[in-house]
Amino acid sequence: MNNTKYKWYEQTGVTVDLSVFTVNERQLKVLLIKRAEAPFSGFWSLPGGFLKKGESLDEAAQRALKEKSTVSNVYMEQLYTFGNPKRDPRSRVITVAYIALIPWQNLPQPESQKVSDLTWFAVDGLPKLAFDHTDILEYAIKRLRAKVSYSNIVQGLMPKQFRLSELQSMYESIINDELDKRNFRKQMLATGLLKETGKKDLAGAHRPAMLYQFKSNEIIFF
Amino acid sequence: MNNTKYKWYEQTGVTVDLSVFTVNERQLKVLLIKRAEAPFSGFWSLPGGFLKKGESLDEAAQRALKEKSTVSNVYMEQLYTFGNPKRDPRSRVITVAYIALIPWQNLPQPESQKVSDLTWFAVDGLPKLAFDHTDILEYAIKRLRAKVSYSNIVQGLMPKQFRLSELQSMYESIINDELDKRNFRKQMLATGLLKETGKKDLAGAHRPAMLYQFKSNEIIFF
């Protein structure tokens, strides 16, 4: 018992926690998981898990996402490391927070309304979260919103091919503001990051739109 | 022995490592410490240390700096967390990297040329470093250089009062490029972050310059 206690104090647990974002119905949404066990049993929380031996932090983050959500190989970046000594009531655990982005179209349908222990929440209707996850998520949202304006990070949320109006809608959904259509198109095409696919989207009931795609997967800064 | 080995694998060590910057003689310099023990005995490394119980990451970083360098209460921000499983040959250790900024004037003089186990290196003349510290430092320099252009982070490197020409020199030393004097002054004064002290610097052999200071300690983004 003494020995256990000794190890308890000396040992620092390391987890990764993910703020997984998608956009659907013009709303920025985040994936939350309902905790079944104490502490914070019944609370919603960010998906995550402990770092395993031989695994890099990025690998741990990718694994944690795969375990929870059937999708993998998504855009991911490290956000910040949270290490308040009281953040986990059980023992000392620091967590390396990540942001992950998933195009809604890549998710297995139906991601329907049926309530389960794993759900997408719109970021402006969040419940109280377990641990310090509210702080982490708030920081993640802030970072995502900021980064949208000086990088092409939205790429992580778009399907392979898309209409320019869909791309604009993506920006608008994230920053929660409207953009001028003509200026938006001018600027986007001026970046040189997009290419026409030659195809047209015949799905709508009206004039078909040209479909575009990104020339490369790279996330770059303006 | 088995028990030790078991703990060895399960346990993840957590350290903080600091890229401590200052500017002197128009050169960006970083504080390095020569390792006395294996591994990497005799190699230069970033100052740092293990996270202690009850201590936040920020506190650990402040403490590590104070232990090594007589200065404390400096500007500091978390940079990134490095967790490659092979980065420490002894055991699993992840490190939370920080950037710290210290005005040269706040350092105990003489920080003279005498070689010791703790020295300031110009960032364009760095030796091979221990562990993955070369990667960490490279990333820190990149971040510092970028951040200079969209924030008032240089504040962390300036003395309380300074001439505008000294401030300009600070920018130039970090980004390694020259700036136009008139545009620089115009822009700096336009930020509204500076105030005249009313004093003049009579130290130089020539026309005395007005001394300025920052209105607040806040680091803000443009």
Add this chain to the structure above:
DNA sequence: CCAAAAGTGTTATTGATACACCCATGC
């Protein structure tokens, strides 16, 4: 032929850049 989204240019404003001379002081 009507509804709905696609597509397209110009002007005004703002911010960024380039550039050269006089001033105040110490020696």
Add this chain to the structure above:
DNA sequence: GCATGGGTGTATCAATAACACTTTTGG
């Protein structure tokens, strides 16, 4: 009186922001 760094304004260029109508298709 000269050497040294301090201090100042304008003109050009580039980027951003504001703004409305025509086109193409399905039904």
